[in-house]
Amino acid sequence: MGQVPTAPPPTLTGTGVSPGIGYGPARVLVLDVPEPEAGARHDGDARAERERAEWALEQVAADLEARGARVGGEAEQVLHAQAMMARDPELATRTGELIDRGVAAPRAVFAAFGTYRGLLAAAGGYLGERVADLDDVRDRVIALLTGRPLPGAAEFAAAGSGMGVTTPFVLVARDLAPADTALLSPDAVAAFVTEQGGPTSHTAILARSLGVPAVVGCTGATAIPPGVPLLVDGAGGSVRLSPPAHEVARARRVARAGRAVLPAVSSTQVSGSHLFRRGMTADGHAVPLLANIGGPRDVESALAYGAEGVGLFRTEFLFLGRAAAPSVAEQAEAYRAVFEAFPGDRVVVRTLDAGADKPLAFLPPSGVEPNPALGERGLRLLRRHRDVMNVQLAALAAAATKTSAKAQVMAPMVATAEEAEWFALACRTAGLASPGIMIEVPAAALRAADLIGAVDFLSIGTNDLTQYALAADRQVGSVAGLQDPWHPAVLDLVAATASAASGAGKGCGVCGEAAADPVLACVFVGMGVTSLSMAAPALPAVRAALIRHALAQCAAAASAARSARSAVDARAAAEAALSRT
Amino acid sequence: MAERKVTVTSEVGLHARPAATFVQTAAKAPFDVMIAKVDGPPVNAKSILAVLSLDVEQGDFIVVSAEGEGADELLDQLVEIVSAP
Numbered sequence: 001m002g003q004v005p006t007a008p009p010p011t012l013t014g015t016g017v018s019p020g021i022g023y024g025p026a027r028v029l030v031l032d033v034p035e036p037e038a039g040a041r042h043d044g045d046a047r048a049e050r051e052r053a054e055w056a057l058e059q060v061a062a063d064l065e066a067r068g069a070r071v072g073g074e075a076e077q078v079l080h081a082q083a084m085m086a087r088d089p090e091l092a093t094r095t096g097e098l099i100d101r102g103v104a105a106p107r108a109v110f111a112a113f114g115t116y117r118g119l120l121a122a123a124g125g126y127l128g129e130r131v132a133d134l135d136d137v138r139d140r141v142i143a144l145l146t147g148r149p150l151p152g153a154a155e156f157a158a159a160g161s162g163m164g165v166t167t168p169f170v171l172v173a174r175d176l177a178p179a180d181t182a183l184l185s186p187d188a189v190a191a192f193v194t195e196q197g198g199p200t201s202h203t204a205i206l207a208r209s210l211g212v213p214a215v216v217g218c219t220g221a222t223a224i225p226p227g228v229p230l231l232v233d234g235a236g237g238s239v240r241l242s243p244p245a246h247e248v249a250r251a252r253r254v255a256r257a258g259r260a261v262l263p264a265v266s267s268t269q270v271s272g273s274h275l276f277r278r279g280m281t282a283d284g285h286a287v288p289l290l291a292n293i294g295g296p297r298d299v300e301s302a303l304a305y306g307a308e309g310v311g312l313f314r315t316e317f318l319f320l321g322r323a324a325a326p327s328v329a330e331q332a333e334a335y336r337a338v339f340e341a342f343p344g345d346r347v348v349v350r351t352l353d354a355g356a357d358k359p360l361a362f363l364p365p366s367g368v369e370p371n372p373a374l375g376e377r378g379l380r381l382l383r384r385h386r387d388v389m390n391v392q393l394a395a396l397a398a399a400a401t402k403t404s405a406k407a408q409v410m411a412p413m414v415a416t417a418e419e420a421e422w423f424a425l426a427c428r429t430a431g432l433a434s435p436g437i438m439i440e441v442p443a444a445a446l447r448a449a450d451l452i453g454a455v456d457f458l459s460i461g462t463n464d465l466t467q468y469a470l471a472a473d474r475q476v477g478s479v480a481g482l483q484d485p486w487h488p489a490v491l492d493l494v495a496a497t498a499s500a501a502s503g504a505g506k507g508c509g510v511c512g513e514a515a516a517d518p519v520l521a522c523v524f525v526g527m528g529v530t531s532l533s534m535a536a537p538a539l540p541a542v543r544a545a546l547i548r549h550a551l552a553q554c555a556a557a558a559s560a561a562r563s564a565r566s567a568v569d570a571r572a573a574a575e576a577a578l579s580r581t
Numbered sequence: 582m583a584e585r586k587v588t589v590t591s592e593v594g595l596h597a598r599p600a601a602t603f604v605q606t607a608a609k610a611p612f613d614v615m616i617a618k619v620d621g622p623p624v625n626a627k628s629i630l631a632v633l634s635l636d637v638e639q640g641d642f643i644v645v646s647a648e649g650e651g652a653d654e655l656l657d658q659l660v661e662i663v664s665a666p
Contacts, residue, residue: 081601081629089608090628119634126596127636134630323597361597 009241014193014218015480016237017204019537021251022170022191022213023243028226029173033139033148036106046100053095053105056144060137061086078133078321085137091116106145113138125364170230172221186210191232193221193239196477207234208516208535211301215239217477278308279532279543283550287525289543290346290533292511296337302536306543309345309406311459311533312511313338315352315392324362325388331395339403346406348436348459348511348533351392353412355381363388373473378413378440379423386426393430400432410436410459414451415443421454438511440464445493448500458501460529462512466490485514486567491523495562498528509533518545523561523574526554549578556580583652585645586619589663595637603662604629612649614659619644626659637663 042049061083068079085091091112098108117134120127142148168190175196192207197216207214213234224230224241231240231248240247279289290311291302295318302310318326318334339347354360355377363385369375382389393409400407411423414437427435436457439445445465452458462485467474469489472482484490494510501508509531510524516538522545524532532542549557557577564570591599607614607626615623616632619642624631626645637643645659 077598077601081597084601084604084629088628088630090625090631116630116634123634123636126593127633130633323593362593 009220011241012193012218012220012224012239014195014215014221014237014239016214016233016235017216018192018207018212018214018535019235020191020211020213022168022230022232022234023248023252024167024169024190024230026172026193026224026226026228026230027169028222028224029171033143033146036104036110036142036146038107040104040107041102042099042104044102046102049099049105050096052145053099053109053141054092056105056109056141057086057092057095059144060140063140064137077323082133082137085134086141106142109138109141109145124368126361170232172224172230174222186212191215191230191234193218193224193230193232195219195221197475204513208513208537210298211535211537217480279546281525281546281549281551281554283552285525285551287529287546288346288531289539289546290348290509290511290531291536291539292533293338293536296334296341298536299338299341303341305536305539307342307536307539309342310338310347311509311531313347313349315349316354316358319352319354319360320358322360322362325391328391328395328398331392332398335396335399335407336403339399339405339407343404344406346408346531348408348410348509349396350438351379351382351389351409351411353378355413373467378438379411379419380413382411383419383422389426390430393427393432397431406434407432408434408436408457410438410457412438412461413440413464414438415441417447417450417454420451424454439493439497440468442469442493445497448497449503452500452504452506455506457507457509458497459509459511459533460494460497462490462494462510462514465493465512466514469493484567485512485517485520486561486570488562488564488566488570491527491558491562491570494524494529495527495558498524498530501530502528507531516542518542519557519571519574519578521545522549522554522578523558525551526556526558553578553580582646582648583656585656585660587643587645587660587663589637589639589641589643591663591665592639594639594641595632595635595643595663599662599665600629600632603659604632606658606662607655610647610649610651610655612647612652614645614647614655617644617646618642 064079064083064086068076094112094115095108098111099105113134117131120134121131168188170191170193171189172193175194189212191212192214194216195218197204204214204216213232215232215234215237218239221239228241231243231251233251279287281287288308290309291307292312293299293302293310294314318331335349354363355365355372355375363381365376365381366384376384396407396409409427409432414420414423420437423437424435434456436455436459437451438459438461439448440461444451448458463474466483466485470482470487472479474483498508507530510529511533514520515524515532516534518541521532521542525546534542557574560573560577561570564573589595593599595603604627614626616626616635617623618635618637623646624635626632643663645656647656
């Protein structure tokens with residue numbers, strides 16, 4: 001908390017996780033407002049100090065309410081509840097009492113909030129999650145009283161609505177939570193830069209799916225003064241402060257040239273027919289190339305990049321920031337909007353994947369989880385909250401009947417054959433004919449032959465599979481080095497899964513971020529993976545890589561990679577095998 | 582002093598939306614309105630933070646009380662809010 005910002009060097013570096021060049025003024029999310037000094041006294045005029053505190057509380061309440069009205073929907077309810085906290089009469093009384101005893105307004109506000117903070121945190125569950133809301137209100141009030149810039153939700157609101165944003169900005173933060181970023185509009189954000197996170201963090205995934213350049217793990221980023229123009233290279237990982245105009249122009253030129261190359265490659269390889277959009281190897285082995293989407297807003301980008309369907313439709317956007325699950329009708333409408341964009345194509349919908357790093361207020365786990373990645377998440381949580389799953393399945397069944405898309409459903413975080421059977425039965429009971437499961441748990445990968453009997457297809461989630469295989473938390477930057485899907489252990493698990501699926505005559509896709517790596521995509525196909533799904537902007541490069549290599553060459557690359565002893569060697573071996581002609 | 586004792590049937594207890602509605606309704610009264618869990622100390626029903634901190638869940642038994650002109654009507658409204666499914 002509260003270090004004095006020093007001028008950052010002209011270029012910061014992190015990990016580029018979403019390619020492209022972004023340029024715009026920095027908008028820095030200051031999530032930490034320093035704790036007002038314990039012993040701070042006011043100058044003796046208690047009445048004036050009380051008025052100052054009351055003014056700040058009311059300002060914050062009015063601001064939260066105004067932004068709520070602008071955003072609407074469930075977000076409005078959350079902001080409205082926060083406004084009520086700022087206007088709380090008991091809070092005002094406690095603050096006033098402290099000020100009467102000589103305590104300075106910022107410290108009095110801090111202490112008054114602290115009482116309730118402790119009570120809510122002790123209650124845990126839903127109330128425990130409100131602590132973050134309460135802290136946000138507290139920090140806003142203290143920021144106002146101490147003349148600091150307000151914490152960042154204004155940026156989110158502006159970015160979500162597009163209102164008040166004339167120049168796209170670079171959003172700089174310590175980290176971005178899924179609930180925050182769910183409202184962002186790609187038109188308002190030129191790039192993301194975060195201090196924490198790795199290649200599979202939520203920021204990275206969100207940025208790739210929006211097609212917004214992003215750099216994560218960028219130390220010192222939040223010390224960048226607000227408004228400073230930033231040039232962000234989402235491939236190379238550099239963040240240039242106040243670059244001269246000719247540098248910006250050159251970077252943009254290079255980015256444009258890079259974009260122009262890939263479609264040119266694939267269109268000359270498969271001359272001019274509609275086959276341009278179909279993924280296949282050089283010898284004509286078809287590998288459908290699908291898009292990962294986070295909601296109807298990603299459909300346009302998926303179509304523009306030639307997706308042959310959707311391999312992973314994340315449904316969390318419908319549930320985030322809400323006090324209760326959305327109705328059948330509301331869900332069905334959102335699903336239908338996506339189905340209708342892909343007539344005749346596959347659209348694989350993943351049921352709600354809550355828990356761990358994506359907690360939801362109305363789906364509390366049964367107890368405290370010291371290690372949430374290994375706790376009640378995905379299907380485990382849905383088994384405790386069957387009503388939520390049944391409503392979602394009913395909505396999917398309703399949406400699927402009125403479309404020509406091949407709608408399929410899959411469950412996240414399946415570990416055992418019994419879980420696979422339970423989910424398949426629930427789907428079939430709801431009228432969904434083609435259930436599938438995700439393979440993210442090493443146990444499920446190793447025993448995929450036991451799980452596949454109950455379902456129609458498997459889909460490998462490489463991010464979680466890597467996290468669990470290497471015991472390296474996706475959210476912890478310091479173990480990001482282990483988060484490498486090229487690790488031969490991960491490749492073995494993918495191969496075991498693909499081989500079990502092919503033995504049963506069923507499909508096995510990969511829908512993790514690893515499928516977006518053109519070389520790894522060839523390796524997966526060589527192992528027998530039947531479809532690849534990724535953030536839409538990655539599709540052209542993967543399509544171009546596949547069409548240059550025959551299936552046998554991909555198989556040789558897979559075999560070479562699995563013979564290596566490290567991730568680095570595996571990649572080098574695969575690249576060597578693919579470059580042989 | 583008017584008083585109502587009631588079992589909370591709202592699915593989410595006195596959290597989330599019911600809590601907000603409850604507090605907003607109480608706040609309209611020109612007199613004090615209190616809420617308590619059975620055997621617990623009464624707290625200000627106009628305070629969202631106090632009401633949330635009570636941690637009232639579905640099935641909990643609560644006491645709401647008020648004194649003043651219109652207290653009975655107000656308490657009936659509050660009972661209705663916590664009794665909604």
